[in-house]
Amino acid sequence: MNKTRILYWILSGLLIVSCLVSVSIGSVSIEIKQIFSLILNRMGFEESQNFTTIQENVFWILRFPRVLFGILVGVALGVSGVSLQGIFRNPLVDSGLIGIASGASLLASCFIVLSSYFSFLSIVNAQLTMAFVAFVGAAVTAFLVYRVSLYNGKINITMLILAGVALNAVSGSLTGLLTYFADDRQLRDITFWTLGSLSGATWLSLSILAFFVLIPAFILMRYRNALNAFALGEKSAYFIGVDTKKVKFVVLLCSTAMVGATVAFSGIIGFVGLVIPHILRLMIGPNHRALMPLSALAGALLICLADLVSRTLINPIEIPIGIITSIIGAPILLLIILKQKRNLFV
16 A cells, blocks of 8 residues: 555544544534534435434534535635645645735625625625625635736746736735724624634535536546646657646636635634645645545644634634634744755755
8 A cells, every 4th residue: 555545544534533523622612423423314215313402503504604614714724725836846836826815805804894884795695795705806806916917828837926926015005004994893704804714604605616617627637637737848748738828718718717615614624735735745746647636634623623723722712713713824834934945955
């Protein structure tokens, strides 16, 4: 059994265990056997009930959709991160570089501040409205970056990165300006949203997120060989038959859809799409045929564990999940950079 297959089994097992632990731990405790009983009872295979009504409601309304939501968020961030790193041929690239998250954050902040002045903005469900607005912000930012980076009908990677940095700066400045005009409640909402949270997970938001994550992830999985060819250089990939223009467009479109939907529902969760693919690449090499599915598994595992820590570490206060992922991801990234630096001088 090779290293890749062993890693598949390890990550899959850890993900299952982390999901069970996350569902069972909280202010209302649910035993592992009760979890299976709840599922079998809902499916009609078991009529006896060894759980309370409170446990049933907590499981089906709060914890189970939240765990599934976290898995989708991790898959989206992991797959989009490794895909963007593949076309940029740079292991230190993630979705934040091209402004997707900052664009979503800007429009979400606008909605939080302006909704109190224009009541018609919240006629529909406020959470879904803000999610839609944030997704539009991510899509518009990605489109602007894409248009600026076009040169002679092709995407220029250098121009794309520079445009992303510029739009990140503009979005960050405008978001800061909005926080200046926000009242105390709006300021708390903006701060909490920009730090990320899975507390808003519902079956409706889960179904919407699943559409914007699973379909793009499936499409990107079909471009694994093309991303391997990009490792040789864009010109080399073109000469061996890869439609480089199409690959770059599809990767950017699918990554925008996944990250935009993720940011729209859960806020900004950093370092997952940056650190996870980089660590796996050091372990198994740059082959995207294994790297992409493993990034999906590892991303889901990291989000599940981070969410578990965020809601149980200081119970009943919930720590924003973005803080947890940053605390985990930043030191790891720093260690990786220091290791590479040492290798340069050996």
